[in-house]
């Protein structure tokens with residue numbers, strides 16, 4: 001949601017926020033633009049996975065009626081729930097910069113607890129982590145929408161991706177928003193072109209996935225290291241190894257989302 005056209009404040013992105021109702025409407029409009037383009041480009045089926053916060057932001061009555069909707073955050077694979085090797089292409093809508101980016105609208109990775117996430121030594125944000133899972137299934141990430149920082153970061157892990165920059169990050173809070181009609185038109189056009197050109201790749205399955213999670217404080221590492229396979233590297237950092245990316249993704253998500261130290 002942070003990278004949706006028109007979204008510019010944290011009272012829009014949390015469900016308790018005063019402007020949340022507006023933001024969820026803006027969110028579905030960007031999704032609908034991508035869906036229209038995807039069908040124009042030859043898609044036969046579109047599945048939308050609501051991926052922000054509660055993951056119950058999109059109202060089915062507002063979504064393009066041709067699309068299926070995966071809803072609710074209690075998922076093994078979070079932002080990538082539903083993906084398997086039967087899909088032909090992936091579009092990321094509304095992405096934001098990774099944790100630690102000095103610029104980028106509400107930069108974070110997964111939740112507010114992470115300072116940095118590394119997979120096999122590569123620092124990644126949400127789009128980078130999700131691209132690892134996409135490659136496991138051999139499904140290309142063809143397009144991303146978001147602020148300029150999110151789009152640039154995605155090109156580091158997914159060089160062939162087409163980006164639609166819907167806003168320019170001035171710092172971690174202020175943004176320059178493009179006109180809504182322009183961004184939605186461009187999202188539709190790029191979705192059409194990239195879906196029409198999409199080609200599946202062979203699955204890329206590495207021998208192991210070594211995940212390092214550096215947290216903002218030591219509480220989650222203290223709890224997580226109770227599990228023998230999760231190694232405490234230092235008081236704020238844990239590391240673990242998995243032989244499949246779906247397994248690694250699942251555990252990353254358990255650590256950043258489901259360990260509650262409040």
Ligand SMILES: [Zn+2]
Pocket residue numbers: 096108109110111126
């Ligand atoms: Zn996020």
